[in-house]
Every structure is written in structure tokens, then in C-alpha cells.
Amino acid sequence: MPMTKSSLPILLGLCVFAHAGTIFLPAYPDHILVIDEASQQIVDKIPSEIGIPTAISQSYDRKKIYVTSNDKDGVEVIDIASHKVLEHFELNHGNQQFRIYGVAPDPQDKQLYTVVREVVKQADRYEIGKFKYAVIDLAQQKIVRTADMSPEDQEGNNPYPGSNPFHISPDGKYMYQFRDKITILDTSNFHVSDRIDLAKPDFPDMANIGIGAPFGTLDEQGAFVSLFNAEDTVVHRRFFGIARFDLNSREFKFTEIGPAPAGMMGIQVSPDRKTGYSVVSNGEHGNRRCEFWAFDLATNQRTMTAEFACRPRFSFGISSDGKRLYLYGAGFEIEVWNAATLKLEHTIDLHNDVTMGG
Numbered sequence: 001m002p003m004t005k006s007s008l009p010i011l012l013g014l015c016v017f018a019h020a021g022t023i024f025l026p027a028y029p030d031h032i033l034v035i036d037e038a039s040q041q042i043v044d045k046i047p048s049e050i051g052i053p054t055a056i057s058q059s060y061d062r063k064k065i066y067v068t069s070n071d072k073d074g075v076e077v078i079d080i081a082s083h084k085v086l087e088h089f090e091l092n093h094g095n096q097q098f099r100i101y102g103v104a105p106d107p108q109d110k111q112l113y114t115v116v117r118e119v120v121k122q123a124d125r126y127e128i129g130k131f132k133y134a135v136i137d138l139a140q141q142k143i144v145r146t147a148d149m150s151p152e153d154q155e156g157n158n159p160y161p162g163s164n165p166f167h168i169s170p171d172g173k174y175m176y177q178f179r180d181k182i183t184i185l186d187t188s189n190f191h192v193s194d195r196i197d198l199a200k201p202d203f204p205d206m207a208n209i210g211i212g213a214p215f216g217t218l219d220e221q222g223a224f225v226s227l228f229n230a231e232d233t234v235v236h237r238r239f240f241g242i243a244r245f246d247l248n249s250r251e252f253k254f255t256e257i258g259p260a261p262a263g264m265m266g267i268q269v270s271p272d273r274k275t276g277y278s279v280v281s282n283g284e285h286g287n288r289r290c291e292f293w294a295f296d297l298a299t300n301q302r303t304m305t306a307e308f309a310c311r312p313r314f315s316f317g318i319s320s321d322g323k324r325l326y327l328y329g330a331g332f333e334i335e336v337w338n339a340a341t342l343k344l345e346h347t348i349d350l351h352n353d354v355t356m357g358g
Helices: 152-159
Strands: 022-027 031-036 041-047 053-056 065-067 074-079 085-090 095-105 111-121 126-135 143-146 172-178 182-186 192-196 208-211 223-231 238-246 253-260 275-282 289-296 301-308 315-318 324-328 331-338 341-353
Touching: 022 053, 022 341, 031 053, 031 341, 053 095, 095 126, 126 152, 172 223, 192 301, 223 324, 253 301, 275 315
Parallel strands: none
Antiparallel strands: 022 031, 031 041, 053 065, 065 074, 074 085, 095 111, 111 126, 126 143, 172 182, 182 192, 208 223, 223 238, 238 253, 275 289, 289 301, 315 324, 324 331, 331 341
């Protein structure tokens, strides 16, 4: 889904939840809060050895989390069950730094695929390189491969720190990047093997379709579910719907739902895969209005809406049992909303400022 200046402040990271109902939130200045969903209490604080933690990604086997930082440009691997730091390392060395823009693990959880930007400190200036594809080897604890990007992909790879740039196919052979088009890259050499141009789809009367990787849900079978924006070719009416893309067969399906709002945070899906939730916004600054929207994923119909007070910046997540919705990030609390009624239940005071990832 294309991002606009008005929607960007709220289009931020998603929560990662363990099966036992545990929330992991990166916090200033150098630790990760562990919150038990049942008691809604902080049960642990994991010290970060890599600086300010800014992003969290779940491992392919769903037993670990990968934490990255954008000050020391480090990677930390944490066991979900024990909360133990299994390993940590920094990519920066000497006068050379690598800005990391989120990571995506391979199916064996041995390598992390990412986009990096090299910054070299000279005596009188900083030399900032172009975006490159990169592979981080967890055993060697370093970047083992990089590859240049084509000029047409440079602008599309200008994400905010902590965003997840890719999804890796279940067989580990391909990387999928979702922008105004789906770019499919060979993981062995980063060559573009195919581009599925969503701006000119093979569907009548449709144009300018876009999906955003940070805003979707990838399930165990490799099916990517996201909200999308589209525009008809005659009067350029903007509308939105639900898109499904299969990473194995590359089959793309979508269903129109209604007129597109100014900004959408994408979709959070309940564990039974029957219900999806999104946050939408209309207007700007003091006139901005924010709402929860609920969807029946079997019929692709919007079932319920509820307005709430907008924050300047926040992230959006769903509880491990699908009964609660969370608003959090860039602050000291988590707002807990009832998913069935879309009403605020209470807030969890974290007594700590947290970053936007989680």
C-alpha cells in the first residue's frame, strides 16, 4: 500500500507475540521489556548489548526473536521461552558503519536478509553509500554478502529504521519485496527474477494497486495477507480491499471493500484467521480522525468501526488469543482495547519509554 506523508507517522512496526502470551517491547535506553499478557505485568527486562533496540523480527521457527539497533547497528538473538540472549554482535567497525533497515530470516534461521546503507567517516566528511542488499551470517556474526541495487529499486528501498524489507519464500530460494509492485529476487545472487507489476494488473478496470510488506501478515503456509489501495482507470476513484499473495505459487487475489481512507496501518489477523483489524486515519494534524475497522476475512466485509483519539505516533498489535488490540510505542503505556467491542478496557503503565518496534 503506498505511503503518504499524512499516513506515514502511524504506519509503524507490528507486535511479535510468543505462543504463551508474551509481549516483547524494545525500550530506551538499552533493554527489552517482557510483558505477560495474562497478568499484564512486566515480568522481565532483558539488557541490550547492541545499543538502543529499535526493531524485533520473529525467527522462522518462531522460537527466537531478532533484535536490531540503529545506533550501534547490532543484532541480538533472544530465546522466546527463556528470555536468554543467545548471541549478540555489532556490524560497525573502525570508521565504517552499516545502517540496518530491518531483517528477514531464512527458513533455517542461519542468515538474515536485509537492506543496508554504508556510512564511512573520513577526516573531513561522512561518505554515505547507496542502499544495498545484504546477508548477515549469524554463525560468523558479520555481513557475508552484499549486492548493488538497480536505480529503479533505490527509492523503493528507503524505509524507516525497523521496517521489514522482505519476506523469504518457504524454500529459501526467493525474496519477495512488496511495494507498488512485487519484486522477486533470487537469494543466491540478488538478481531480480521477476516483477509483478501491480500498477498494471491483469484485471479489468483496475490500476495503481499497491501492497506494503510492513502492513501484512505472513502465516505458516506462506500466504501473505494485506490491505491494499487501488484506483480505477476512468475517474481515478481510490478504493481499498484485502489482498492475498501466495509465496509458493505466486498467485495474487484481491477483493474490493470500499473507498480508501487517507491512511491505513494494514491488517492484524486473529489466530483463527477469521477476523482482521486495521487502524485508519483521515484528515491531518488537529483535524485527524482515527478509527478501528474490523473485517470478516471469509466474506471480505467490514463488520465494525470505532473512533478513538489519535496519537502523533503509535504502533498497532493484536493479542496472542485475538481478544485484545494494543496501541503502543513512543510512550510509556499500552492501551488495551476489546477486539469484540472495539472499546478501551484499560492501559498498562510500562514506567519506561519504548521504541516503535515490538
